[in-house]
Amino acid sequence: MTRPTERSHPSRQRRHWQLTPLAVASTLALGGMGAAQAQESTQSVVVTGIRHAIETSIAIKRNSDSIVEAITAEDLGKLPDVSIAESLARLPGVTAQRVNGSTQKISVRGMPDKYTVTLLNGREVVNGGESREVELDQFPAELINGAVVYKTPDATLSMQGLAGTINMQTVRPLDLANRQITINLRGEKNSNGEQIPGLSATGNRLSASYVDQFADRTIGLALGYAHLDSPEQQQHYANWWWANTANTSSYPPDWCGGDCSIKGLAKDAVALQGFEATAFSTNQVRDGVMAVLEFKPNKDLHTVADLYYSTYDKKYVGREFQAEMTTWGGAEYVNPGYSNWDGEKVVTSGGIKNVSAKLLSRSNQRNDTIAAIGLNNEYKIAGWTTVADLSYSKAKREESTSEMYAGIGSLNNGFSSFSINRNGFSQFTPSVDWSDPAIIKMQQFWGQMGATRFFDVNDEAKAIKLGGRRDVAWGPVTRFEGGLNYAERSKDYKATKVAYDMKNGSTIADFPAGILMSPATLGFGSIPAVANFDVQQLLATGLFSSRPDDLSSAPNRQWGVAEKITTGYAKFDLDFTVGGLEVRGNAGLQVVHADQTGTGLRWDATTNSAAPISGGTSYTDVLPSLNLSTSVGEGNVIRFGLARQMARPNMEDMRAGIRDVARAQTGPGLWSAKGGNPKLEPWRADAVDLSFEKYFDKRSYAAVAAFYKDVKSSVYNQDIPYDFTGFPDPCVPSGSTTCTPVNTYLGTVNAPANGKGGYVRGSEFTLALDAGRLAPMLDGFGTILSASFTQSNIHQGNNLSNPLEGLSGTATSMVFYYEKAGFQARVGQRYRSRYLAAVRNAWGDTSYTTIEPERITDLQLGYGWDSGWLKGLSVLLQVNNLTNEPYRTKMGVDSNSGKVANLLYPAIYEKYGRQYLLGLSYKL
Structure with a gap:
């Protein structure tokens, strides 16, 4: 009997079943494959490469008790992606979010990545960010042998998520038949070219791995190294906000004397209030090392020690032009043109006078280090297999983001012409030359000549797991596994800022000699050239003094969280017959006790100082789970899952800081x-899951799945009771204001709190087809198609105008491949519909934006020699982001337009360019 795996959710929306052309394709393919089965050859054919990886992944899915999706590498170093995140993003029910062009965040079943737990070899992974979610672009695909996405729980996993659990796996050297040495070398180029003069658009990737077995295959060793030196060349444009300027209530009355309309515009027009255009050049260098030592001297003892270590250094520079076009700034339009955007009258062309504009030079440097070590020991005694697993991991991030400003002093400036694009880069032609060194000066804005923000994050985890398993004959129970897992994790986060002033007290000054370089261009926004200067070089002149800034925000940005998690677990493998059907699966139980502490700062406005504060709680969750599967006819598998699930709170939300x-x-x-x-x-x-899977052969199957999550408790900001005893009285008499004496210390804190839930539900469809089953002439061709549809009545922050973070109603993936006679070709496209996403602002604080639909297309072409003196050598051409798909977000108009929820207005538009890679692989 086979053991299936896949997760889905009960879509009770008829349109989900009617929408997808995949259902039609599946039906036609099933009929074709049924007819082709009679022609199936009885000969055994050994396959390698793409088809071998597909076979292995399907076997994992078919043989699992839980509903899972899996990816595997043909050989170590053969996953075709920059990071494991891109590989995961192709799986059914899995979607990805791009961050500055890199595929970084993974969502499972329409829920944010914060509700998915990521493991490495079954152990929790730490990270250098502010929250729990793992930044998967830091894990080279070359060092990961595979990954399994659990859509239904497995009680033996050390940690599990509410949306799902991702378990990345490194190679086990004794699983391989013999020695394997692989070397990969690729050159890389970005199609956007050098956005900042002198910063290269070319890079390289190098990886090497060695796997061997010794002492009559009782000792196995695997070593791997992966180096990435990759350029990112980004074109960024962002609209700040839009307003109906005739709407005086859109602004505080004292801002514009009761009339906020902009000169030269019709009273009923919606106008852009400001924008920024930025060229970024980024160099990211990642070095990863993996080592596995496996020892199995006999059938009773099995020990595996594994190490993962990576450094990730990211440096970027940016040249930015900013323009503010508001009524209080004196903006005046000349010959404006209007467009109708879904019933809104929008200013989209003309000229503008009296614009407040400035230049920013940006510099960012980030250094991340992740280290993880684990030791797993299994020993068989008296019918039991005992397990002891020790692990330790640590992540550290040191980051600084700096900016310095330039302007043209009191000179009048504006745009001789502009054209606003609703779905692309808008065009602005300045009326002055912003690269002219005769008029460009260092200038103070926002009360400073510039600023640097510093981020320091430390995340540490250690765990021990003790357990055992044995085969039993307890009625329907065939195996028992149980034990205890104890884990401690602590994260400390600190963000600070310093502002820069001229030592001589000036607020505007000429640039020192030699600082201005060859001009940079923002041609994508029609701004031909801007002054080009380096932040660090300018700071090194000694002209500036620094001072701490924005201290009152420290309670949000300096905190620590520590947690101790004790998990008792038990799992019973089941095998029984009911109604003539053989049923297999498992029943599991986890009892999870959490003891958590949050530390932070309490801001005292009376003394402009901060004092330490802490708090915490403990609680216990009981998490039962049930996974059942049965075969109905040849190759047909029905799966059912039922479970209580949870997702631990975002660590940033667990801070103890108090402000305002x-x-x-x-x-x-x-x-x-x-x-x-x-x-x-x-x-x-x-949660309840139901899946039907039809397996035709090792590389062909179809699946339909549905899931429903009844969320009992979600988290969003609320006013929660709080006792302020011991806090200094913030009410200080001033002028005619009289403060009443303190008669209570009770009140509320607006903070994240547990509140009402709702549902998340969806359906998933998958078809993997080896086209050779349909006709001999199609041998070597194949496809993998998937589509998922998700809905929820949960609103982010309990705000009815916001959907649940990370939820895309529709997500699809298409992969078409050919592999035969040494030739390999693969083209893949993944689609994700509009969704609300959490992003980080310059301070690292969380904000939300609506990301527009994306279609990301990748292409790989290759040829490998399997005989002759070139045996083992292969060449590869790869193009990522083949269509140069833009990143787009939308926003609503400012108050009282009546269109806030419709997101009519473009916000951010970015292009990252195509990524070309050409390389060689050699396998010994």
Whole structure:
């Protein structure tokens, strides 16, 4: 009997089943394959490459008790992607979010990545970010042998998520038949070219691995190294905000004297209020090392020690032009033109005078280090296999982001012409030359000549797992496995800022000799040239002094979280017959006890200082799970999953910091503040899954799946009761204001808290087809198609205008491949519909934006020699982001337009270019 795996959710929306052409394709393919089965050859054919990897992945899915999706490499170093994130993004029900052009965040079943747990060899992975979610672009695909996405729980996993669990795996050297040495070398080029003069658009990738077995295959060793030196050349354009300027209530009345309309515009027009255009050049260097030592001297003892270590250095520079076009800034339009955007009258062309504009030079440097070591020991005694697993991992991030400013002083400036593009780069032609060294000066804006923000993150985890398993004959129970897992994790986060001033007190000054370089271009926005200067070189002149800035925000940006998680687990493998059907699967139980502490700062506005504060809580969750599968006819598998699931809170939300403390001056004098919540508990849900799978051969199957998650408790900001005893009284008499005496220390803190839930539900469709089954002439061709449809009535932050973060209603993936006689070709496209995403602003704080639909297309072409003196050599041409798909976000108009929720207006538009790679691989 086969053991299936795949996750889905019960879509009760008829349109889901009617929408997808995949269902039609599946039906036709099934009929064709059924007819072709009679012609199937009885000869055994050994396949390698793409088809071998597909076979292995399908076998994992078919033989798993849980509903899973899997990816595997043909050989170590053969996953065709820059990082494991890109490989995962092709799986059914899995979607990816691009961050500055890199595929980084992975969502499972329409839920944010924060609700997915990522493991490495079954152990929790730490990261250098602010939250739990793992930045998967830091894991080279060349060092990962495969990954399994669990859509339904397995009680033996050390940690599990509410959306799913991703378990990345390194190679086990004794699983290979013999020695294997692989070397990969690729050159890389970005089609955008050098966005900043002198910063290269070319790079390279190098990886090497060695796997061998010794002492009569009792010792196995695997070593791997992967180097990435990759350029990112980004064209960035962002609209700041839009407003109906005749709408005086859009602004505080004192901003514009009661009339906020802009000169030269019709009173009922919606106008852009500001924008930025930036060219970024980025160099990212990642070095990863993997080592596995396996020892199996006899059938009773099996020990595996594994190490993963990587450094990830990312440096970018940016040249940015900013323009503010507001009524209080004196903006005036000349010969404006208007367009109708879904019933809104929008200013889209003309000229503008009296624009407040400036240049920014940006510099960012980030250094990440991740180290993980594990030791797993299995020993068989008295019918039991005992397991002891020890692990330790640590991540560290040091990052700085700097900016310095330039302007043209009191000179009048504006745009001789502009044209606003609703779906691309808008065009602005400046009326002055922003590259002219005679008029460009260092200039103060926002009360500073520039600033640097520093980020320091430390994340550490250690765990021990003790357990055992044995085959039993307890009625339907065929195997028992149980044990205890204890884990400790701590994350410390600190973000600070310094502002720069001229030492001589000036707010505008000429650039020192030799600082201005060859001009940079922002031609994608029709801005022909801008002054080009380097932040670090300017700071090194000694003209500037620094001062700490924005101290009152420290409670949001300096915190720590520590947690101790004790998990008792038990799993019973099942095999029984009911109604003539053989049923297999497992029943599992986890009892999870969490003890957590959050630390932070309490801001005291009366003394402009911060004091330490802490808090915490503990709680226990009981998480039962059931996975069942049965075969109905040849190759047909039905799977059912039922479970209680949870996702531990976002670590940033668990901080104890308190800021903006206030006390009412009238009435009972209640207190108020904003902050984190160290007593926050998890998201919790009851989930049911159903899947039907039809397997035709090793590389062909079709699957239909559905899932439903009844979310009992979600997390969003609320006003929660708080006792402010011991806090200094923030109500200080000033002028005619009189503060009432303190008569209570009770009040509320607006902070993340557990609240009402809802549902997340969906359906998934998959077809993997070896086209050779349909006709001999198609031998070597194949395809993998998938589509998922997801819905939820949960709103991000309990705001009815926002959908659940990360939820795309529709996600599809198409892969077409050919492999025969040494030739390999693969083209893949993944699509994701509009979704709300969490992004980080310059301060590293969370904000939300709506990302427009994306279709990302990749192409790989290759040839490998399997005989002769070139045996083992292969060549590869790869193009990522083949169509140069833009990254786009949308926004609503400012107050009272009536179109806020419709997201009519373009916000961010970015192009990252095509990534070309040409390389060689050699396997010994």
